[in-house]
Amino acid sequence: MTVTQHEEQVHLLEAIARMGSAGRAEGEDGNQLPRTFWPVPEHLRAFDPDVVLIVGPRGAGKTELFRAVIEQGLLPAIAAVVPGIRLPPLEANRTRWIAGYPIGTDFPSHFQLQDYVRQSQANDELFVKVWLAYLLRVLKGEIQDPDLQAIYQPAGGDVAAVIQAFQQSMRQALLALDGLDQRLSNEDRYLFIAYDELDTLVRGESSITRMAVRGLVGLWATHTRRWRRIRSKIFLRTDLYERSAAAGGADFAKLAANRAELTWSDRHLYAMLARRLANADEKLGEYCKVKVTFEENPTLGLLPSSRQSSDFRPLFERMIGPYMGANERKGLTFRWLLDHIRDGRGHALPRPAVRLLEAAAEIQKNGQTLPRWPRLIEPRALRRALDRVSEEHKGSALDEWPWLEGLKQRLSAIHEVPWERRDIDRCLQKNWEDSWLYPSSTEGIRPPGDSARELVDYLIEVGIFRARSDGRIDVPDLFLAGLGLKRRGGVGRR
Structure with missing residues (x-):
């Protein structure tokens, strides 16, 4: 290998290692987002004016979709390259996007909301009023009704004062919203209120979160x-949608019938990865163009024009090689990339896919040798990266599932998978009433369910565990290392 090739490999590996914000849309550079967001046609149904519910698992791209449209205003550019989707008027002066949640200090923290619920014996109907009151507050600039000033005056975190003011002005408030809708119609304008990250409303209190979600759905x-x-x-x-819908009745049924699902086919995942790689760096873009055809868009950058998953295989085989070892028995690289980041339901998602390549590039760059050009990443670096991705994936899930540390602590007693169902139920039931935070804490964080058996069912439902055809319980690679587990008979990473 020449010095020039070695320097180029290092440069390309550095570009791959920083092609995303550790795979998290929340930390994505706003200037780079237009060149990394991959427009999946089904996802864009979310912006059909008659679609209210947008459903997807962790890491499916809900936040990135939210940011691309609401923060970046990319809908006109996206609509131009993905025709046939019913969208609101795209002119900026006719459509306004407003965040309904999260809205920072203009909404109560999970401690404030938790305290209010316990003191007021809240139910779904009370949460309808909570969401109505805060809807009025985020629409203050549009309504401009002096008779509603009392609703705007309390601090956003003082939920009791906000609700009290709303109840005292409820008739006027509802008339003001009706009047605003009529004015918007007369002016041929739309207002869209977007709610995201609802699973963070009340940390560790899933029953309150589901109640709040049912109230929000009931309102709309x-x-x-x-x-x-x-x-x-x-x-x-x-999972929040499914559990809330089970008790949501007719309200959920009305909106669920026309929901948009944020699912990812393998083709779209490979296209998303190719697009991120090509737009991360000019030289990396040239490297990708050798094997994949791209179209240049002035706003969105390089867009792969390939239409099948197999069209992306040459790129990843150029980068890593055709096999995850000496021959096919070690696994086909192209399949391995997604198969080993699938959750227990068989779903692979953008966040861990991006992070796997980032971490592998970083490990390869910091290693003692580089593969022969034009390879950039050796299979062993990819395998080592998988453990890192698993640990980070579990860590990133703690905001939504803070009891995962308690789960990991309990699983250390039976740290090899798969398990017989009775063994895992028995393991988790032991010390069930103890703290589910680690290190131990007096904070009242509890897992979903009232017993170990219900918890295991939930873990299977959300893809942290997987039920095998022989009845045993397994854990996918995406969560294996993060939960401190090993596969029985498995080979350690080099």
């Missing part, structure tokens, strides 16, 4: 037909 199920120009977009994690 009632008013979506009433208001034609004030519309909403509610982004829900799949």
Whole structure:
């Protein structure tokens, strides 16, 4: 290998290692987002004016979709390259996107909301009023009704004062919203209120979160037909949607019938990875163009024009090689990339896919040798990266599932998978009432379910565990190292 080739490999590896923000859309550079966001046609149904619920699992791209449209205003550029999707008017002066949640200090923290719920004996109907009151507050600039000043005066975190003021002005408040909708219609404008990260409303209190979600859905199920120009977009994690819908009744059924699902086919995942690689760095873009055809867009950058998963195989085989070892028995690289980041339901998602390549490039760059050009990453670096991705994936999930540390601590007693169902139930039931935070804490964090058996069912439902055909319980590679587990008979990473 020449010095020039070695320097180029190092440069390309550095570009791959920083092609995303550790795979998290929340930390993505806003200037780079237009060149990394991959527009999946089904996902864009989320912006059909009549679609309210947008459902997807952790890491499916809900936040990135939210940022691309609401923060970056990319809908016109995206619509130009993905025709056939029903969208609101794309002119900036006719459509306005407003965040309904999260809205920082203008909404109560999870401690404030938790305290309010316990003191007021809240139910779904009370949460309808909570969401209505805070809807009025985020629409203050549009309504401009002096009779509603009392609703705007309390601090956003003082939920009791906000609700009290709303109840005292409820009739005027509802008339003001009706009047705003009529004015928007007369002016041929739309307002979209978007709600994201609802699973963070009350940390570790899933029953309160589901109650709040049912209240939000109840509000918009009632008013979506009433208001034609004030519309909403509610982004829900799949498991939260399913559990809330089970007790949501007719309100959920109305909105669920026309929901948008954020699912990812393998083709779209490979296209997303190729697009991120090509737009991360000019030289890396040239490297990718040798094997994949791209179209140049002035706003969105390089867009792969390939239409099948197999069209991306030459790129990843050029980068890593065709096999995960000496021959096919070690695994085909192209399949391995996604198969080893699938959750227990068989779903592979963008966040761990991006992070796997980033981490592998970083490990390869810091190693003692580089593969022969044009290879950039050796299979052993990819295998080592998988453990790192698993640990980071579990860590990133703690905001939504803070009890995972308690789960990991308990699983250390039976750290090799797969397990017989009775063994895992028995292991988790032991010390069930002890703290589920680690190190131990007095904070009242509890896992979902009232018993170990219910918890295991939930873990299977969300893909942390997987039920095998022989009845045993397994853990996918995506969570294996993060939970401190090993596969029985497995070979350690070099």
